[in-house]
Amino acid sequence: MAFAALRSPQYTNTLAASGTLSHSLEISVGGTLRYTLLKNTTVGTYVVWEYATLVRDYFTPTFTGTYPVDLIQVSLVMKSYAGLNGTGTATTISTTAVSALDGYGTFMEGVNPTISSTNGWLVCAKRPDGKNVIFIPTGVAGSVPSATNDTLRYQTYSTTDTTLNLEGGAEETELIIERIDCTKYGAGNKFTFLNKYGLLQEATITYSVNQATKQSFNTEAIQSNTFSSGYYPEYANCYFEEMLLSNYIWMTRTNSAGATEIVPVIAKTSNMVYKTSLNDKLIEYTIEFEDAFDYINNVR
16 A cells, blocks of 8 residues: 655546546545536546645644644545436446545656555665664654554654664664754754655754844744754755755744744745755755744734
8 A cells, every 4th residue: 555645646537438428526535525526528538637636625734742644534436427517327437545645756756656655764865875864963852754564653762762673564674863963053943844755754953153143024023043954964965855845844942931832934945956075075054944923913
């Protein structure tokens, strides 16, 4: 089994058979019928439907400090009709069950991209030896997503772990936890984002030295700050690409009262230049984030 990646288009189709003049696609989400699409058709031509755009409305990604798996169940029922506009004798052509995540595929991965349910670690970065790797500050615990035996989960690691064995399967046995010292500009802030696979992933980024003691506000009173990634190896490029492409990012920070708060943010950096160790001996990214809400409470 594989999970459909619904940030990319997902198509289903059938060939219009003799004696059929229209077709429908019934889309159910979580066991409830949500959409019925109808097309008049011509015998001998393909009837094509794209359903991801509609189903994505039912994802509700949230992060409050825990790590939910936002997986939705979709049912696709395709029918043909003897008459136009869904009239006449109806015949069920197919019923397809789809498990879906709010992930995406790249152009080179082709049509109807999926996320493997036996893929092991669902993080992009790999070392030259082929092992998956995450970058976590020294002394910090956290969670990392994985998939084995058709099961999605978040595995936890302690403040001292430098490796983590995969639960529930033997597709990949070890994740490398590369400990980094966020001391260039301070201890750093944890950012949690929805990655390419539609699951939550963590990154720690520090305030830029030029922004450490000030905050920028635009005319709509939206707070923004500039952060530095610190120094990373070349194979971490995809790590930052996925963060910039993510629709959902949360920052964990300390507020003026000294309490920890988790707030949604938007990456204002809209482009990214890949850096290589050949041209950039010390690879570092600067990213500007703004709060995904107005500083002044104007919700009515």
